[in-house]
Amino acid sequence: MKSFLIxxxxxxxxxxxxxxxxxxxxxxxxxxxxALNAARKDEEIGLIIMTEKIVDLAKDEIMEFKLKVARPLIIEIPDRHGTMRSENAITNYIRESVGIRI
Structure with missing residues (x-):
């Protein structure tokens, strides 16, 4: 499997x-x-890496994609300037995705 960066x-x-x-x-x-749809159709791509700013462009569409599509896996990374997210970003993501408060 290949990785692909957006x-x-x-x-x-x-x-x-x-x-x-x-x-x-x-x-x-x-x-x-x-680009997301093209990468999804490529059978060799198993991981899509996106910067935080890119995810913010289409947050709802990407969240829906993450929840409904098993492959490729989408991960969000900070760019070279560091993260823009709060320190509770992962906890908030779990709460939004699963509905469980941890």
């Missing part, structure tokens, strides 16, 4: 390329949804 940041893209991960740089919501 980023808004050139530095993140270059870093991932150095690690052997292909990807694209985008800045618009429609480009993001197109």
């Amino acid at each position: 980023s808004d940041n050139r530095d993140t893209w270059v870093g991932m390329r150095l690690a052997g991960i292909n990807g694209i740089i985008i800045h618009e919501k429609d480009e993001l949804l197109e």
Whole structure:
């Protein structure tokens, strides 16, 4: 299985390329949804890596995708400037996804 990066940041893209991960740089919501659908159709891609800013462009659509589609797995990473999320981001994600308060 391959990994694929969807980023808004050139530095993140270059870093991932150095690690052997292909990807694209985008800045618009429609480009993001197109890239997500194309990556989903590629049978070789098992992991989609997205920067936090990219996820924020289409948060609802990506959350729905995460909940309904088993493959590829989507993970969210900070860019080189660090995370924009609160320290309780994972707890909030679990609460939103599963409905369990931990």
